[in-house]
Amino acid sequence: MDNHVVIKAEGLTKKFGDFxxxxxxxxxxxRGEIFGFLGANGAGKTTAMRMLCGLSxxxxxxxxVAGFDVKDHYEDVKRHIGYMSQKFSLYDDLTxxxxxxxxxxxxxxxxxxxxxxxxxxLKDLGFESERKTMVRSLPLGWKQKLAFSLSIFHEPQIVxxxxxxxxxxxxxxxxxxxxxxxxxxRGITVFVTTHYMDEAEYCDRVxxxxxxxxxxxxxxxxxxxxxxxxxxxxxxYALARGAKRGD
Amino acid sequence: MKQLRSFIKKEFIHILRDPRSLLILLxxxxxxxxxxxxxxxxxxxxxxxxxxxxxxxEMTSQIIDRLASNSYFHLTDNLDNEEEALNKFKNNEIDxxxxxxxxxxxxxxxxxxxxxxxxADGSEPNQAxxxxxxxxxxxxxxxxxxxxxxxxxxxMNIRIANRMLYNPQQRSEVNFVPGIIAMIILLICCMMTSxxxxxxxxxxxxxxxxxxxxxxxxxxxAKLVPYLVISLLDLAAILCIxxxxxxxxxEGNLILYLAVSFIYILTALMLxxxxxxxxxxxxxxxxxxxxxxxxxxxxxxxxxxxxSMPLPAQIVSNIVPAKWFILASRKIMIEGVEASYVMKExxxxxxxxxxxxxxAWKFFKTRLE
Amino acid sequence: MSIISVKDLVxxxxxxxxxxxxNxxxxxxRGEIFGLIGPDGxxxxxxxxxLTTLILADSGTATIDGMDVxxxxxxxxxxxxxxxxxxSLYQDMTxxxxxxxxxxxxNTTIEENYHLVKxxxxxxxPFKDRRSxxxxxxxxxxxxxxxxLIHAPLVLxxxxxxxxxxxxxxxxxxxxxxxxxxxxxxxxxxxxxxxxxxxxxxxxALIQNGRFLTIDSPDGIIDKYRExxxxxxxxxxxxxxxxLRQTPGVLTASGFGETHHVTVDPSVLTQESLxxxxxxxxxxxxxxxxIRPTIEDCFMDxxx
Numbered sequence: 001m002d003n004h005v006v007i008k009a010e011g012l013t014k015k016f017g018d019f020x021x022x023x024x025x026x027x028x029x030x031r032g033e034i035f036g037f038l039g040a041n042g043a044g045k046t047t048a049m050r051m052l053c054g055l056s057x058x059x060x061x062x063x064x065v066a067g068f069d070v071k072d073h074y075e076d077v078k079r080h081i082g083y084m085s086q087k088f089s090l091y092d093d094l095t096x097x098x099x100x101x102x103x104x105x106x107x108x109x110x111x112x113x114x115x116x117x118x119x120x121x122l123k124d125l126g127f128e129s130e131r132k133t134m135v136r137s138l139p140l141g142w143k144q145k146l147a148f149s150l151s152i153f154h155e156p157q158i159v160x161x162x163x164x165x166x167x168x169x170x171x172x173x174x175x176x177x178x179x180x181x182x183x184x185x186r187g188i189t190v191f192v193t194t195h196y197m198d199e200a201e202y203c204d205r206v207x208x209x210x211x212x213x214x215x216x217x218x219x220x221x222x223x224x225x226x227x228x229x230x231x232x233x234x235x236x237y238a239l240a241r242g243a244k245r246g247d
Numbered sequence: 248m249k250q251l252r253s254f255i256k257k258e259f260i261h262i263l264r265d266p267r268s269l270l271i272l273l274x275x276x277x278x279x280x281x282x283x284x285x286x287x288x289x290x291x292x293x294x295x296x297x298x299x300x301x302x303x304x305e306m307t308s309q310i311i312d313r314l315a316s317n318s319y320f321h322l323t324d325n326l327d328n329e330e331e332a333l334n335k336f337k338n339n340e341i342d343x344x345x346x347x348x349x350x351x352x353x354x355x356x357x358x359x360x361x362x363x364x365x366x367a368d369g370s371e372p373n374q375a376x377x378x379x380x381x382x383x384x385x386x387x388x389x390x391x392x393x394x395x396x397x398x399x400x401x402x403m404n405i406r407i408a409n410r411m412l413y414n415p416q417q418r419s420e421v422n423f424v425p426g427i428i429a430m431i432i433l434l435i436c437c438m439m440t441s442x443x444x445x446x447x448x449x450x451x452x453x454x455x456x457x458x459x460x461x462x463x464x465x466x467x468x469a470k471l472v473p474y475l476v477i478s479l480l481d482l483a484a485i486l487c488i489x490x491x492x493x494x495x496x497x498e499g500n501l502i503l504y505l506a507v508s509f510i511y512i513l514t515a516l517m518l519x520x521x522x523x524x525x526x527x528x529x530x531x532x533x534x535x536x537x538x539x540x541x542x543x544x545x546x547x548x549x550x551x552x553x554x555s556m557p558l559p560a561q562i563v564s565n566i567v568p569a570k571w572f573i574l575a576s577r578k579i580m581i582e583g584v585e586a587s588y589v590m591k592e593x594x595x596x597x598x599x600x601x602x603x604x605x606x607a608w609k610f611f612k613t614r615l616e
Numbered sequence: 617m618s619i620i621s622v623k624d625l626v627x628x629x630x631x632x633x634x635x636x637x638x639n640x641x642x643x644x645x646r647g648e649i650f651g652l653i654g655p656d657g658x659x660x661x662x663x664x665x666x667l668t669t670l671i672l673a674d675s676g677t678a679t680i681d682g683m684d685v686x687x688x689x690x691x692x693x694x695x696x697x698x699x700x701x702x703x704s705l706y707q708d709m710t711x712x713x714x715x716x717x718x719x720x721x722x723n724t725t726i727e728e729n730y731h732l733v734k735x736x737x738x739x740x741x742p743f744k745d746r747r748s749x750x751x752x753x754x755x756x757x758x759x760x761x762x763x764x765l766i767h768a769p770l771v772l773x774x775x776x777x778x779x780x781x782x783x784x785x786x787x788x789x790x791x792x793x794x795x796x797x798x799x800x801x802x803x804x805x806x807x808x809x810x811x812x813x814x815x816x817x818x819x820x821a822l823i824q825n826g827r828f829l830t831i832d833s834p835d836g837i838i839d840k841y842r843e844x845x846x847x848x849x850x851x852x853x854x855x856x857x858x859x860l861r862q863t864p865g866v867l868t869a870s871g872f873g874e875t876h877h878v879t880v881d882p883s884v885l886t887q888e889s890l891x892x893x894x895x896x897x898x899x900x901x902x903x904x905x906x907i908r909p910t911i912e913d914c915f916m917d918x919x920x
Contacts, residue, residue, distance in 0.1 A: 041752065041754065042752050166809070168655055171916055177871060195781070198872055198874075199873075201873035202873075231873060231874060232873065232874075236783055236784070240782065253717060253720040261708055261709075450707075452705065454704060455704050455764075460690065615665060615670040
């Protein structure tokens with residue numbers, strides 16, 4: 001982690017009619033940082049994340065992501081980020097290798113380099129024997145690990161992870177976080193949402209959204225001090241309990 | 248009974264709150280009937296017309312002048328006989344031939360029964376109808392002015408006889424309407440019913456319904472009833488439009504026609520039910536239903552004459568329910584036959600209905616798999 | 617007699633190639649909350665569907681209040697409440713229409729069993745004319761629970777009711793379940809991938825790959841844990857994990873939020889010796905505490 005800012009949101013706002021889903025949020029994320037983006041259901045996390053990924057245009061404010069502003073240069077933003085969610089990750093009816101080749105192709109990487117990277121990646125994950133396996137028949141934990149590797153396959157500056165470990169078994173969940181650490185060590189910034197409060201502890205800094213606004217943003221230790229809780233769960237509970245809206 | 252009632256009410260809520268369903272169920276059927284009959288009348292201009300003048304008198308030359316000077320018409324030839332006109336039609340050199348009978352002026356003034364025959368190329372029936380109508384208007388206008396100028400008696404009359412070539416029984420709507428009704432019923436009953444059932448499976452609500460004491464028969468009936476009602480409504484609307492607006496005849500017994508339609512609707516509903524029992528996603532249900540539309544259009548006799556199809560197609564056409572419904576409809580609506588003449592068609596429909604019902608019953612699952 | 621009794625249940629898919637449920641037996645007692653705890657794909661949903669008569673087992677038997685899930689499926693369907701994993705209500709119908717519809721489906725009325733759902737339904741009553749698709753996640757869940765309760769079932773089956781739900785709403789949901797159990801002696805069988813919810817259950821089965829790792833009360837499972845378990849922290853948490861794994865005598869080391877949980881061989885390592893070796897590696901603010909394991913520790917131990 002260094003001081004180079006890779007995400008800078010300023011007064012980022014999204015309104016749907018007279019409903020303000022995301023309400024003037026401002027924050028910075030540094031290169032190589034693991035940034036936990038927490039909030040209750042309906043707090044506006046997903047909307048904020050969609051804006052940061054260039055998928056949704058802010059109603060007010062702006063954000064610079066990977067050096068491009070999300071309002072006008074969202075295509076450039078998309079090219080320099082990775083994205084993975086629990087719901088959409090891989091094509092079930094393609095093999096592991098086909099999925100990897102496809103994404104290499106989508107980001108216009110040279111074919112030879114892709115082939116080399118696939119071999120290295122599968123070795124890294126211990127998936128060599130699954131190269132020709134249909135993704136459909138992989139266990140969920142494997143799929144999630146593969147999907148994450150895929151989302152950083154094109155060496156993006158930032159990767160956005162939307163509840164990446166939901167429903168994954170405890171051991172695989174931890175292996176997943178080790179992949180996250182490795183990526184962060186390589187300088188990739190990780191922007192992650194989760195409902196597991198122990199995972200919030202693994203983040204360098206955590207923001208907690210309530211009713212469209214960021215109510216707290218600091219390191220887990222400082223947050224615990226600030227809100228007098230023993231764990232991130234206590235901090236989250238203290239903040240989100242007062243939430244007025246759900247999703 | 249209470250379960251069934253509230254389930255049916257729920258089905259109507261689904262339909263009424265979904266604008267797309269309403270569009271398909273209520274608007275599309277009417278458009279399908281009205282479009283071919285009314286709207287797709289191409290703008291008819293530059294009608295190429297040839298005349299055969301067997302009188303060559305004052306009156307006929309006046310009418311010919313009027314045709315020639317009318318912006319819609321383009322006078323190409325002055326022919327001697329019908330033979331020549333037919334050749335011109337064959338070579339697509341003319342759209343219309345106007346033939347004046349002998350002694351036109353004389354008969355008009357004295358016996359009041361002068362004859363004009365209009366022959367049109369009927370291969371494009373809608374356009375042909377419009378072209379003939381235009382020609383008739385020109386003649387009628389002439390006749391009206393003549394009466395006023397010369398103070399001729401009101402009984403004076405030019406008899407206009409129209410003839411369509413290539414398609415003597417020309418009125419396309421007459422043949423078309425039974426086919427359209429067959430298709431609409433298939434769409435509503437088959438597609439909408441199967442989609443409605445499969446949707447419950449996709450959204451997971453079927454899981455709760457199956458895990459409840461609700462009898463299977465209630466689920467099935469409740470799914471079928473709304474589409475039965477809507478099909479009948481559509482049928483009534485289409486019949487009204489056809490008979491009152493489009494002058495489609497209803498020569499036979501209306502009750503008989505409705506009875507045949509009712510059986511056909513039930514057959515289509517069972518087919519929809521059958522599809523829903525073997526299909527897992529709404530998308531597939533819709534695709535299968537649309538695939539069924541293809542044989543309905545091509546093999547039912549709606550568009551193409553079955554007798555002139557190759558033998559395999561003729562054989563396959565026998566299992567297309569729409570074929571029998573269309574046959575029976577035409578017999579009742581156009582020929583005005585009695586019940587005994589459509590018994591064969593009716594029996595075949597009933598047989599198919601029973602087969603679909605038994606298959607659906609066999610395949611319908613009281614569990615998830 | 618147990619209200620649910622399952623014996624040697626087997627369920628396979630893909631013509632026997634995938635074993636979803638692998639020879640499981642268990643009993644659920646009247647009035648208890650029984651939890652099936654395990655990751656996605658462990659076989660939880662298959663078990664629920666077999667018990668709710670929605671799918672047939674390959675072999676084995678199961679009874680609910682003495683009724684066989686195959687032979688007496690019609691009778692069983694009158695006496696169970698089921699909330700599938702996916703939100704399964706009619707999104708185009710209002711809150712009240714949904715509840716009234718499900719009441720009729722079960723041959724009852726809202727009024728007849730209102731006392732059961734009262735506490736929960738009152739919370740969503742202000743939105744009774746809103747279409748259920750437009751409700752927030754928490755409210756949808758409450759409505760689904762009301763619909764599953766409206767016919768006063770003997771047993772309530774809840775398949776992953778809290779998946780994807782934030783910690784605050786999860787806590788609220790469990791409070792509702794505890795109240796149902798307390799007020800109406802309702803038997804509840806619930807599945808969840810969240811290990812921290814285990815303590816809410818009277819008894820739990822930890823499940824992985826179609827097999828039970830263990831069945832007991834949460835305390836019973838924790839008591840059976842044999843390893844020596846320490847919670848450790850230092851100023852450099854991430855490096856600490858790798859350093860711990862390199863330390864002789866450390867059997868496993870995994871991140872557990874604010875601390876790392878480490879199982880050790882006590883004949884090789886003492887808390888003091890570990891502290892010293894970590895300090896030698898440059899760690900400061902080192903804390904090592906012997907702790908009582910959590911269910912997640914137990915799961916990971918049994919899983920390996």
